[in-house]
Amino acid sequence: MTTPSPLVDYDRNPELVDVFEQGARWFIPGYDLSHALASVLLHDAIGATGQILVIGAGGGLEIAALAQGSEWRFSGVDISAQMLDKARRRLDGLNLSARVELVLGSIDALPAIASFDAATAFLVLHFIADDGARLAALKAIRARLRPGAPFVMITGCSDMRSADFERDLRLGAAAAIRNGAPPAMAEQWMAMQREGVLGLVSVARETELLAEAGFGDARHFYRGLMVVGWIATA
Secondary structure, three states, X not given: OOOOOOOOOOOOOHHXXXXXXXXXXXXXXXXXXXXXXXHHHHHHHHOOOOEEEEEOOOOOHHHHHHHOOOOOEEEEEEOOHHHHHHHHHHHHHOOOHHHEEEEEOOHHHOOOOOOEOEEEEEOOXXXXXXXXHHHHHHHHHHHOEOOOOEEEEXXXXXXXXXXXXXXXXXXXXXXHHHOOOOHHHHHHHHHHHHOOOOOOXXXXXXXXXXXXXXXXXXXXXXXXXXXXEEEEEO
């Protein structure tokens, strides 16, 4: 798998690093709940110990949430140096650094060995275009999971070719404003989605990609309007 070109480059747009956390909570209904539910699912699947692969670990929010109430160890990769620096500061402050390895780069930076007990990809795969690169990323994740290991994915979904796309944008913007986002920012968010800043695909297509990558038993565990959570099995 070659490293895909990100649709959003945080290192070239450092202002996005500063607003990522607040923006996620504005624009993703049930953002913190989605992390809590993922933790419950992983505990059910693998227990309180194990090695978890975290794709898009920058910022550290996901690892911080999953580390609560567990003894899991984490290997996190992210292509953004600035987002990884933010993750290190967060995890240092929570005394979690001893349980975490952070690696700058794509999943290719880790050996293609089926050594992980679980993997997560929260709000990252929709930054990879569905031009072969997203399927390659999913295959690379699966290759690093032990047989039967769970994969938890949360990603934005909408069919940009569908008449429902504008409705999805309208509802997403309304929810963000209700959560405290400035209306001008909600309008900007809608404009960015229309321009294809995210590689959004339909729920059906996302399910197809999981199957094509070799994952089985894919099912939803969360939905916050345009943002959908899956758990699948390697």
